[in-house]
Amino acid sequence: MRRLIFDHALLPDGWAERVALTLRDGWIEAVEPNATGEGERVAGIALPGMPDLHSHAFQRGMAGLAETRGPASDSFWTWRQVMYRFLERLTPETLEAVSAFAMMEMVEGGFTALAEFHYLHHDSAGHPYADRAELSARIAAAAAASGIGLTLLPVFYAHSDFGGLPPTEGQRRFVNDIDGFVHLLEGAATAIAPLPDSRLGVAPHSLRAATTQEIAALVGMVPDGPIHIHIAEQMQEVEGCLAWSGRRPVEHLLDSQKVDARWCLVHATHLLPAETTAMAVSGAVAGLCPLTEANLGDGIFDGVSYLAQGGRFGIGSDSNIELDAPAELKLLEYSQRLRDRGRNLMVRGQEGASTGRALYAAALAGGSQALGRRIGALATGRRADIVVLDAAHPDLAAVAGDRWLDAYIFVAGKDAIDRVMVGGEALVEGGRHRDRDALAARYRAALSALRA
Structure with missing residues (x-):
């Protein structure tokens, strides 16, 4: 079991600060806005994946x-x-x-x-x-x-x-x-x-x-x-x-x-x-x-x-x-x-x-x-699929709430993505997939074979 604390998060009923998500085996077991206590802090703006x-x-x-x-x-x-x-x-x-x-x-x-x-x-x-x-x-x-x-x-x-x-x-x-x-x-x-x-x-x-x-x-x-x-x-x-x-x-x-x-x-x-x-x-x-x-x-x-x-x-x-x-x-x-x-x-x-x-x-x-899956929300009983935007990104730094989403979609795009978690597992850090180099090498080799 893990307890992650996000600076900001989009919950089903709106935006919240210092949101603690308790995860077990890749699923969200509890959601606590304005959380206190211990946990792994995750800086940024958390969205459902x-x-x-x-x-x-x-x-x-x-x-x-x-x-x-x-x-x-x-x-x-x-x-x-x-x-x-x-x-x-x-x-x-x-x-x-x-x-x-x-x-x-x-x-x-x-x-x-x-x-x-x-x-x-x-x-x-x-x-x-x-x-x-x-x-x-x-x-x-x-x-x-x-x-x-x-x-x-x-x-x-x-x-x-x-x-x-x-x-x-x-x-x-x-x-x-x-x-x-x-x-x-x-x-x-x-x-x-x-x-x-x-x-x-x-x-x-x-x-x-x-x-x-x-x-x-x-x-x-x-x-x-x-x-x-x-x-x-x-x-x-x-x-x-x-x-x-x-x-x-x-x-x-x-x-x-x-x-x-x-x-x-x-x-x-x-x-x-x-x-x-x-x-x-x-x-x-x-x-x-x-x-x-x-x-x-x-x-x-x-x-x-x-x-x-x-x-x-x-x-x-x-x-x-x-x-x-x-x-x-x-x-x-x-x-x-x-x-x-x-x-x-x-x-x-x-x-x-x-x-x-x-x-x-x-x-x-x-x-x-x-x-056909229980995803798409930061809520109890949903899969812990989370996209974390960089709150310090220039296009997000001077706005808040729904303006973050407006800036993400219409201005910054995927460059604003800092972290991505699937089933609670961090796959992307700093906008880069942890296995990018190996997967890109396999891809280049495949294209060389396909286009020879």
Whole structure:
């Protein structure tokens, strides 16, 4: 048992000073504001660690490779071809090295828990490994090396487009049938079992890649686990779904499945007002990845309307081009400002409410729900995932309270992070992960092999 005393901390009911957290086996056992007595003092401003609700860790290794203009109009679909070519050379060893480096950067960037949307399952020829969950085990090993908390979401992928069309050659490393996926899921459960407080869910990749019947079967495989799906990310997807079913993707999903609080609808970029309302009412979480959505030219999620109707959201790093929790939140708000030509738009509440506080609190709640774990708050019974900001940082030194969050998200960014703890264990000191040098060396060696 440990007793840590923080100078300042954001608790569920607001800011407090000299906050003592009693930790046991990685969990918060007691919270005491205005604490007296002995304990290990931690200077700075303590925040609950931010969940990352959507990542494809292997894509960190291809960051920057798709920033060259093509012969025709570039889009998500041309980016996807670059991704297919990149993963042809990915081995279990290089997958683990790239993923561990990405997860280490997540922790340095203020993310303390991860939902890994893991769809790379087979070898380069499309054959299952002797252990079907070989690559899931590599993701688990990467999480252990970085220290980040893990919700693993093995992805079911069987088709290339709506209506159950056969997969393409570029998708051969993803594809399973239902029986094969059952074995994969069993192996994944075994792989993550040694990790502290790990969670297993499922992820039908998209309505393109899984039929209505297959999605229903997947939901039954994890009766209490989280369910994530890509949806309505691109207009081509919307048009394809309309041509196939006569309904738009979110409309079709909500009509065909019992979507509830276990679900995370990733991107959900292109919605009509009725779909926005229905998604908010369902209790599902919108999984928003603003940096990747901007990089791919996806479009802008209507966060203002969604929030006004009680919708829940969290943030993810997706393609991992930049691993920075405050940057994701900043771009989310800025995208709304650019579209609506207004300011401080992602705030529900009275005049004077802090945009930084509103964004951070909403993303904590939505991300924790999407990961299916007791995280996201400095409170009794929650995992001790803590980000500590440097109170002496120039952008934080002359403010207090919610202004700290405004400055963290909109000005200083991840440079303001001093320490990060996951399950009470200090992984980052002075803004640097304790194993950065070793993980970076493995990453460089992996990239040398992949790009040779």
